[in-house]
Amino acid sequence: MTDRLEALEDWAAGLLGQLEPASRNKLARSIGQALRRSQQQRIIAQQNPDGSKYAPRKQRNLRGKQGRVKRKVKMFQKLRTARFLKANGDRRSISVGFTARVARIARVHQFGLRDRAENSARQVQYEIREILGFTQADLDLVRDGLLDYLSQ
Template sequence: MADELAEVERLAGAILRNLSPAERGKILRRMGIALAGSQRRRIAAQRAPDGTPFEPRKEKQQGLPSRGATCFLYPSGGPGGSRRVIMKSFTWGTGRMMTGFDIETGAIRSFDFDKVIKWLPVPDEHRNTSTGGRLRRRSSLRRKAMFRRLASARFLRAGVDDQGMWVGFTGKASQIADIHHSGLRDKPSLRGNAIRYPKRELLGATPDDREMLLDLLFAHVGTP
């Protein structure tokens, strides 16, 4: 973020040098906190410093029904081109075929998992009490914004040192953030294969950030 803030540093350098160490530290801390807050809001909005949206997550694999009752829309040759199927006590056959008792036809039928149009809730009267007719996810679908925890005040912090103020990630979070910020390769789990993550720039000062920092500085030195 240093390059983006070069203009602020150039304009503010002389002003800061004329402040006492205590006053300089006070305004730098205020500027750092404000900049960190701006970074969090932008990350929460899922946008890079240049305003472009983050590349979205890849869609999770579709849910697999449990072995209890299940309900879905399936292609048919009748009116509308599909019908609702309610199956009980089905099993997996060859490949991705589901075989079980089709309540509507009153017979054992097989259905191709990949042809299912849409999974539906199982009607209460047909639910299996042990499963509740729920879908079992191969992996949970996280609907929250990406980096929500990473960008929290616990990990994205601001501070002041001998060089001035800084805003960045701390501890292990800094390594995780760098992988996403730079689009590097990493293992999603200990046993998983390394993958390359899309580049999603997490830190960077925008023109609005620079204006905000200058406004804070000028307001501070202009206060009697």
């Protein structure tokens, strides 16, 4: 995947060098927003960039829990919102990522790190769930967005 990303970067460098800085800013913002929408759709579908499903949650013993117990709630429902998943673009780069405290939660799941679910809980090894990542469709989206912008 990194080879294809580097090839796209090399291909686009000459074209982007000919644009004015204001035009590059506008293009970067629009491509960044399109990438964010693509990532949001993949998170809604609960899929890794390679197309496989996220590892399921571990079962919890909820017998002692009072009140209503929510089941079958999709993971990362709030993380995918524009409040937490930000797209930034300037004349030199485009980035899509998480902000503030949720960035730590996303990093733990992205790389399968150890963390505590609560302050008083024991540490747990989390499964790898690639929340952010490039698919071939994302690379095509960037290429097509650049071509569309230049053809106008």
